Structure formats: structure tokens, C-alpha cells
Amino acid sequence: MRPQRDIGIYLHIPFCRQRCHFCAFYLEVARTERMDVFRSALEQEIDLYNRQGLTSNRPLRSLYFGGGTPTALPATQLVSLLDRARTAWPTDASTEITVEAHPSTVTAVDLKILADAGFNRISFGAESMDENDFVPIGRPGRVRDTDVAVEAARAAGFVNINLDLMYGLPSQSLTSWTETLQSLLALEPSHVSCYALTIEEGTRLAHDIARNVVPKPDDALQVDMESAAETILQAAGLVHYEISNYAKPGFASRHNLLYWTDGDYLGLGPSAQSYVNGVRFGNVADLTAYVDLLNEHHLPLAERAGLSEDDQQRDALVFGLRLVEGIPRRLVHPDMPQHRTLASLSSQGLIEWNEERIRLTALGRRYADSVAQELY
């Protein structure tokens, strides 16, 4: 039996002011009455877990408000949800409490309310520091909003500030991307996430590309952009610790590290995913169904799968390889079904291993999704 390990709680807030053209997340366009219904259902879900005690007595590593755009809700409502969550999962000074925010949805007053209530990490979706990049991806707001929001967050007391960026955007060049990186660094974030644009089926962007309204992403250019990000961000003292993530020492995301280190996490809210005690389960990706189930005092689950010991080891390997430092070699047993695949990946220069650790090479990180598929 596993010892009582620490756990992270994820709260999915499924609202945005509008849907960006590339986004396939489960969410609704923010409307007050739907947000009110959602909040009440989320409180019921928190209370149900509290009564069940599934995760009580587990040290709480993190509370993460993600979305969607959590700050589509007023700051006071986020604080009341935080307080409710803390009745089920008490926090202490070491708990990382993150809120994701779109820069144009928060004021200095909101940020002060959030910081004073105990949120100690904020993650802004900057996406780019060049406004020309926003139009083809339908991302609302101005670059100036990011500058103002970061400054206000710092003034409110946030020290741990993440900025998300995207590369491979339709209008981006290598030059404009490096300028975005430099402008971002001028804001002195403690953490930066860089995500390659991927085209999700059914999105407006996929449709625009199919109609030749927007150009397809250029794979070779994305590779150059990834290298440029690594060079520029590392030179600024941000450590590349996961394929898409960079942090100043001591600022790696404690919540996201749970995903990559075989940790347990419980997700609440429509479409949220969980992994607790070797079982993966997920909530219904439909707000109405979510509310109905909770009104009937049921957990709003859509799926549940217990993983065999082999599957748990495989997942720990696949997710752990996303970390730049990889995973301890002792986690890879010679009798694992993946052992032979690893040897083949090693001969292709995609992974490297020694007595102590096994990790992706720089080439392997570039093809991480294909490596993961090989290992499944």
C-alpha cells in the first residue's frame, strides 16, 4: 500500500469572455447566471468530497484554480471558493495556491483581494507580446494589459508570477518571437511556460487553416523558436525543467510537478481529471449535467479506470520523461514491457540513460509526443 503522499487539488472554472480560435478546452462564454449556477454546484462538489474523506489527512501540496479563465468570476467569488476549499483541504504556509488569469480580466483591486486572501501564485495567459499575433488566433485584449497586470500583481504582493507564451503562431516570425521573449523578460516573471501552437480538430483555427485563411504552422520554424526560447530564457536565469516550462530556482510549479512525478491530484469542476491512489477518473464535460448530478448528491463522474501496477509504472515513466532531468533509473525495471522500446529509443538518440537517471535528449524533447506514443 502507498504511504500517505501529498496531493494537489485542481478547480476547473469553465468560463471565458470569448473562445480563442485555437482553444478546445471545455468552457462556456461567461454569463452571470451560468456562473452562479456553477459556483453553487462546485461548492456542493467540495462538500461531497469533504464528507467522503477520500483525500482528507493527505498533506496538501497545492490548490490550483485553472480554466477557462478563473478571473472571469469576480475576485470576491474566487475568494469565497478558496475559503470553501480550505474547509475541506486546510492549507498552510507551504501550500502553493495558484489562480490563472487573463491579463485584461483583472484590476489592481482584484489582484489585491486575491493576494490578501491567500493566493500566492498567479499565472497570466500572455500568449505573445506582439499584438499582431492576437488577431489570427482570436485572443482578446492588448499587450499593454499584460504589462499593467504584472505590475499590479507584484504591487499586490504576488512574488510567484507565471507568464504563458505560445509560439508557432500564424503571424509570428523568429524575430518577432525573440522580441516577445525579450519583452516578457523585462517583466521579470519567476516562471515562464512556452507552448507550441497545436491545431485541435473542430476549432475555428482548424477551420480557418482548412479554408487557407490562415497559414498552417511551420514545423521547422517551431523547432527554431523552441531553441531560441531555451537559449534566451536560460540566459536570463530561468531553468528549463520541463519540456514547456522554465523557472527561476525555487519557483518550479509545485502543482504541475505532481503530474510529472507520479503524484496524486483531485480535479473538481466540469471536465476536470483526477488521479488518486492508482485510479484515474474524470468529471462530465458538460456544465448542465455536472449541476444536475450534484443536485442529486452524486459526484459528477463520467469515467473511472483503476490502473494495474504495470500501467502505473508506464505512466510514471511517460510523464516523468517530460522533466528535463528525467526520472531515477531505478524506476525502470528490466522486466517492464517498455524496456525494449527504451533501448530502441536510445539507439535513435531520443533518450539517454546512465546508472542514475533516464531522460530525453534534446532531440527526444522535440519529439516527446512520438516518444510517449512509442511507450504506450
Ligand code: SF4
Ligand atoms: S483564454 Fe485560454 S481557456 Fe479561454 S478560450 Fe482563450 S485559450 Fe481557451
